[in-house]
Amino acid sequence: MGRTLAEKVWDDHVVRRAEGEPDLLYIDLHLLHEVTSPQAFDGLRKSGRRVRRTDLTIATEDHNTPTLDIDKPIADPVSRTQLETLRKNCAEFGVRLHPLGDAEQGVVHVVGPQLGLTQPGMTVVCGDSHTSTHGAFGALAFGIGTSQVEHVLATQTLPMAPFRTMAVTVLGELPEGVTAKDLILAIIARIGTGGGQGYVIEYRGEAIEKLSMEARMTICNMSIEAGARAGMIAPDETTFAYLRGRDHAPRGTDWDAAVEYWRTLRTDDDAVFDHEVVIDAAELAPFVTWGTNPGQGAPLSASVPDPASFEDASERLAAEKALEYMGLTAGQKLRDISVDTVFVGSCTNGRIEDLRSAAGILAGRRIADGVRMLVVPGSVRVALQAVEEGLDKVFTAAGAEWRHAGCSMCLGMNPDQLSPGERCASTSNRNFEGRQGKGGRTHLVSPQVAAATAVTGHLASPADLADVPTPVEV
Amino acid sequence: MEAFTTHTGRAVPLRRGNVDTDQIIPAHWLKKVTRDGFEDGLFEAWRKDPEFVLNRPERRGATVLIAGPDFGTGSSREHAVWALQNYGFKTVISARFADIFRGNSLKNGLLTVVLPQATVDALWELTEADPTAEVTVDLVGRVVRAEGVEAPFELDENARWRLLEGLDDISITLREEDAIAVYERGRPNWKPLTTQGA
Numbered sequence: 001m002g003r004t005l006a007e008k009v010w011d012d013h014v015v016r017r018a019e020g021e022p023d024l025l026y027i028d029l030h031l032l033h034e035v036t037s038p039q040a041f042d043g044l045r046k047s048g049r050r051v052r053r054t055d056l057t058i059a060t061e062d063h064n065t066p067t068l069d070i071d072k073p074i075a076d077p078v079s080r081t082q083l084e085t086l087r088k089n090c091a092e093f094g095v096r097l098h099p100l101g102d103a104e105q106g107v108v109h110v111v112g113p114q115l116g117l118t119q120p121g122m123t124v125v126c127g128d129s130h131t132s133t134h135g136a137f138g139a140l141a142f143g144i145g146t147s148q149v150e151h152v153l154a155t156q157t158l159p160m161a162p163f164r165t166m167a168v169t170v171l172g173e174l175p176e177g178v179t180a181k182d183l184i185l186a187i188i189a190r191i192g193t194g195g196g197q198g199y200v201i202e203y204r205g206e207a208i209e210k211l212s213m214e215a216r217m218t219i220c221n222m223s224i225e226a227g228a229r230a231g232m233i234a235p236d237e238t239t240f241a242y243l244r245g246r247d248h249a250p251r252g253t254d255w256d257a258a259v260e261y262w263r264t265l266r267t268d269d270d271a272v273f274d275h276e277v278v279i280d281a282a283e284l285a286p287f288v289t290w291g292t293n294p295g296q297g298a299p300l301s302a303s304v305p306d307p308a309s310f311e312d313a314s315e316r317l318a319a320e321k322a323l324e325y326m327g328l329t330a331g332q333k334l335r336d337i338s339v340d341t342v343f344v345g346s347c348t349n350g351r352i353e354d355l356r357s358a359a360g361i362l363a364g365r366r367i368a369d370g371v372r373m374l375v376v377p378g379s380v381r382v383a384l385q386a387v388e389e390g391l392d393k394v395f396t397a398a399g400a401e402w403r404h405a406g407c408s409m410c411l412g413m414n415p416d417q418l419s420p421g422e423r424c425a426s427t428s429n430r431n432f433e434g435r436q437g438k439g440g441r442t443h444l445v446s447p448q449v450a451a452a453t454a455v456t457g458h459l460a461s462p463a464d465l466a467d468v469p470t471p472v473e474v
Numbered sequence: 475m476e477a478f479t480t481h482t483g484r485a486v487p488l489r490r491g492n493v494d495t496d497q498i499i500p501a502h503w504l505k506k507v508t509r510d511g512f513e514d515g516l517f518e519a520w521r522k523d524p525e526f527v528l529n530r531p532e533r534r535g536a537t538v539l540i541a542g543p544d545f546g547t548g549s550s551r552e553h554a555v556w557a558l559q560n561y562g563f564k565t566v567i568s569a570r571f572a573d574i575f576r577g578n579s580l581k582n583g584l585l586t587v588v589l590p591q592a593t594v595d596a597l598w599e600l601t602e603a604d605p606t607a608e609v610t611v612d613l614v615g616r617v618v619r620a621e622g623v624e625a626p627f628e629l630d631e632n633a634r635w636r637l638l639e640g641l642d643d644i645s646i647t648l649r650e651e652d653a654i655a656v657y658e659r660g661r662p663n664w665k666p667l668t669t670q671g672a
Binding site: 015016020021022024026028029035036038039042047049052054055056057058063064076078079081082085096116117119122127128129143144145146147148150151154155156157159161193194197198224225227229248249250254255257258261293314315317318321411412413430432433434435438 | 577
């Protein structure tokens, strides 16, 4: 019987297989950041172990780093200690680090791909659940805990329990104005936050094949929000074109050998998935969340649902609690929800294409009075590219704040946070209670919806902007 | 890792589904560089409400957490497991756990037990009606016992053995160093190195 893409990559990394034991898998790339690594390095030190493959390991600083005044000492002493700990650990164990201020610093899941370190058919891990992002290249990439970080540092392997396979097939073409973010939010709403549990999801079908690498990363990034172990997309010409010439991509005959292998990384026609979901792209529309988990979403044209409409008791209770926390009432139109803040950035939507699309909508327009908008590039490279294209000027001319690269307002670990009760349209990945700051209220949206929302002051799509000045090409 | 064989203790019934790791331990606690001292951050936002079940005096000293489905979703932070352990929990029972959280818990000796929702409901009712009711989680016999409840649970044999023995995964893997070296020699030479090509 044929094998799926995920099974092929898995099989190629089995170091040891034994009856009744998890497979021992080899890890091709280990990404580190300051939050989930200190206790792992400490463990190594205590047991007198070294990092087995420093040449397959790379670290960056992202979660704690400020996005303003980065040349000044970090104000929060606890954040500063964590960053200093990473610097000390990387120096002691010989790991390449891109610290704050470095030209290659940025969100770990933006840095790996842009350096060309993430390639098809690899196993990629990081102590961060959004490691699933790298699956966009046809890599098997998953988030791990700190004990596993220590395990990979010491052995370059991980014992892994078997997974199940799920195909999410998106037929047809995404309608005009519908983005990868809308698609993945719709998928999560459909299968639920636990729907992917135990599965590696392969996204396939015409609509997926047409996506750029940036858009594919947005899709795979949020696989974890459906509970999946990982998300993958088979590598194709789009993938190869993105990789060619990047710093760490193979060159010359190595490139040819690599591409030859990469072309084999497709699910065989006779392979069978454990579960299949089919989605008709034509039915999709801009999608936003109204609740406190990423599965609580609806098309922008809909209204806040009535908790009583949920058949499942636990979902009903969750919806009641969500509306209370979010300060929303059932039946309220999503388009009528006003926001205080708009955040464009994160490992989900902080890449150059995301900034271009937000800037395209903001060009020649002003954000609404009383709304603050933060635009945070995913990496220093993305920031430099945006500046070269003049996007930073578009954002600042529209009244938005152009910040330094980092995780920023995606999570409450650095100075960029919401205040209690503050409402935000965010291109990030999680709308959990307090995720963007204690008491903050998050609506997950695409960069396009974020930009349109900033202009109108309430949840909106670019199509709603017909009555305000026309956008200018940038 | 601390070994887990059998544990008996009073319980905290947590009637919430989809408890994500941001609720278990908020991000600002993640700046610490140690594995201990997270107990005050456990469910920090919810604990501001004096009526929150963890704050009830009759729940003090409870060691068994009985939670709704999809416990531990979201972020991979192992700090969520450490916070539960630092607070005093030895075991968590739920109808469904998020994968990464489950893996993290078993690597730290916090036994996560999957039981059908109907059994979780029965345990909620029992422990809500009687806060002194004890729940036993027996990993040797793979069964959860409480008054009126006798519920067998599954756990794969390898994970169970590691927990019962309190084994350190890294030492076990390092016995395979030869196999790892053999695998490494067979890797294609075009695979990227972080130290070259920049």
